[in-house]
Amino acid sequence: MSVPSFPPAQQAQIIRANQRDLYHVSSLKDQVETVLRAWLGTRWLSRWDKEVDLLVKLGYYGLTTARATQTLGEEYTDIWQYSAFHRVVPPSRLARAALVLLPTVPAYLLARLDDISPDYGQPSRFRKTLKTLPGVLEVLAELNLAVFYINGTYYDLVKRLLGIRKVSSIPQDPHVRPPSYSLLGILLGVRLLYRLVVFLRRNLAVEPSAVKGKQRNAGSARETLLDERPVSIFLGPVDPEGEPAKPAEEDERTMLDISSIPEALRAGRNCTLCLEERTDSCSTECGHLFCWSCIVGWGREKAECPLCRQSLSLTRLLPIYNL
Template sequence: MSLPSYPQAQQAQIIRAHQRDLYHVSSLREQTESVLRSWLGTRWLTRWDREVDLLVKLAYYGVTTGRATQTLGEEYTDIWQYSASSQRAPPSSRIRASLVLLPTICAYSLGRLGNAFALRERLPWLGEVLKSLPTGLEVVSEINLAIFYLRGTYYDLLKRVFRIQHISSIPEDPHTRPPSYSLLGLLIIARLLYRLTTAVRTQAVNTTSASSLRGKEKARASPDSRETFLDDRPVSSFLGPENPEGEPATPAEDDERTMLDIVSIPDTVRASRNCTLCLEERTDSCSTECGHLFCWSCIVGWGREKAECPLCRQSLNLTRLLPIYNL
């Protein structure tokens, strides 16, 4: 009596499983954010949104892949992970831990380090590397995806590195031909070639422009012309932090960007100055194009996630926010 052999998972099953996993992770994050928003407020959630996303992904993949069980997407399509280098045995504990930790922690670290303004000021070369690294990883992931569509194995780049494939518990039908996704792979390759050509042309134009600008600047540069002044104040002093929503909340009494005497305002009037996002008294007040007032840090954090006003859903352009000093 021979043991039953399971066929390789089809491309459609792997793609569908990945889509279902993304859906469940997104749904779990929305529910987590809803609970945290009601407990701790929108401002706290905006400041720690990356950490929340990290914990949600670690929790979802930790209790599934980390425990050598199917994810909800794999269970939906009835496929299982196995190690191609160990005769269809389940992945080892170290490989499972790598599959859970590497994609989540690396993405989180790149996001945090890429926004570290102080680090980029001290080490400009490191800032440029961190800025270009996500683009490089995106290109490598697209190349891996094109290979998957052409050959049908290793949908995820990390699984290609560790040689993790899928088997299906659904027997093959000899009378049915599985669908082919080779055309999608060719389209991805064509898009990558177009991006490469565009990047080379842009780099050539930028190099020519930079060399001409350097020549002009050397002709009229002086030691005292490094800083630009406006009314005897350097322009750099007007620039705020690059990540304002990550800054701690400022009490309304300490708001320096208002002409009002906050302390002398009656409590009934101050109650009407609350920001609808953080539910606290507005600081660094600004107005959107549709006329609604918010804290600067709150609306910037919101606008980076959704380009619409949180009240009227009109399109939101962060470059058109208007500072308000008397409301």
Template sequence: MSARNLSFPAAQQAQIIRAHQRDIIHVSSLKEQTENILRSWLGSRWLTRYDKEVELLVKLGYLGLTTGRAIQTLGEEYTNIWSYSALSQSPRVRAGLILLPTIPAYLLARLGPSVASRSDRLKTLVRAAVVSLEVVSEVNLAIFYLRGSYYELVRRVLGVPHISGIPENPHTRPPSYSLLGVLIFIRLVHRLIAFLRSRSRKSIITEKRSANANPEEPHIDARPVSSLLNVTDPQSDPAPSAEDDDLTILDVASLPPDVRAGRICTLCLEERTATCVTECGHLFDWNCIYGWGREKSECPLCRQSLDLTRLLPIYNL
């Protein structure tokens, strides 16, 4: 048989799904190892502040060393499939396969909250962009379960399918995932109905409020209520020094050096600010233990269960 007559079958749904799951496992493992190294070098406080950038760099590195070089990812190699189309060898298409799944999600996660806090209109636009991306991704996933190609939305847009290196067996029937596609469409219809009902309910409430609106905004301690509701994320700002910490009533500057040496957070290895205590009795910075608790629900010292809602602020330690 000549090379011109060689043809490869399209990858089966099970192969594509297993490859995608395998890639997620490898990226998660690589991210965890990277975080452990950076935590030991730079501390938990730095890692909590730049966790989204670390995740982005890990994904870019993984895809850049595989898809960017026009070779299989570890998941594709595991299931013996690879990307192929008339455009798959183009550097622009490979760059799209790397950047489109990572950069927009990072920008929405990192810049979305800060942009949305500037005005209600920007907040509405950011929220609409996130919801629209989720809905389009679910529609693409439902079509994949029904039709069997283009598991990722980016591949459908760029026209880069998967092919398989395993010959088709005419005596076996591949598993069907059509039921999952139908269920996803049912969920989308339910989501649409709930959205329309909430819009109609909000319009009614808005009309009632406008009829009984008070032209003067209420104030608490000479501060408008709207300013009290727009609370910023404590992770977004650098931690203040111990002398400038408003959540410590001690005169830190007057403490003896040996006493201040004991006021060290075991996570960031810096002097504690905004001290809080866990249920097991260990003291940490609020930002440090909060960032740790979002990743692991256990105390970093004794490994007991950690509940972020049960943290107790300590103002005099």
């Protein structure tokens, strides 16, 4: 079917539709996490949170975009997607599949790269390239957003590559001037230019090899010690929340004789994240106690205490031995 003579969607409609979609995806994810947390526990959810996020996005956009129907955000603003390359509504099946998979699957694979194959030695050139991809994609997304704010087309980088634009079913009022977002585009361009200047200064600065060697040696010599032991040994594995829970009696990082503590008192030693008796206990800056692996896994996703919502810094966790 050829594209009917509908006006192109305005910038405000596209932005509002995207905001509504993000809201509905976030709400759906919260509901799914609530159910999974009740069924499988917090520890399981912390381990598979990225897979849950991927499945939620695939489910939402798979039931809307992939089926050639409007998303809830597009329905809210009365806009439709069409292919600017082929002038057809809706876009082809291949284009719709790409719209669902390209924004989600590559980002998930890059996020799980270190978990799948952690690199403990000198990283290879291939791994260095993969590690720089998220930053490159972020810059390209900001550049595309700046262009969108200026000319009003292609809010997403994937849609620009696939030529997916949007039309509105609401007729334009010739007496009303649509809002302009050009100033936002200019500000984004200025920020990108500043980041480019900082990047060039940092990478073009030439340092003698001797100075570099001294800096590396000084960095290794400044290893922070805790009880005459490097702090790095307390960090445990790369994915501590993925390790199976160990009994409190096997906790080697406590001065207490766990087996001699009465059951009534041991019930008060539970971690509020995994709901099991604490092991490798540590304290946050706000004074709350958790398992080391639990709070590290939480802090990687949210920089706030799960109890009082105070800011959380993983570098300021305090291991304790007598609680």
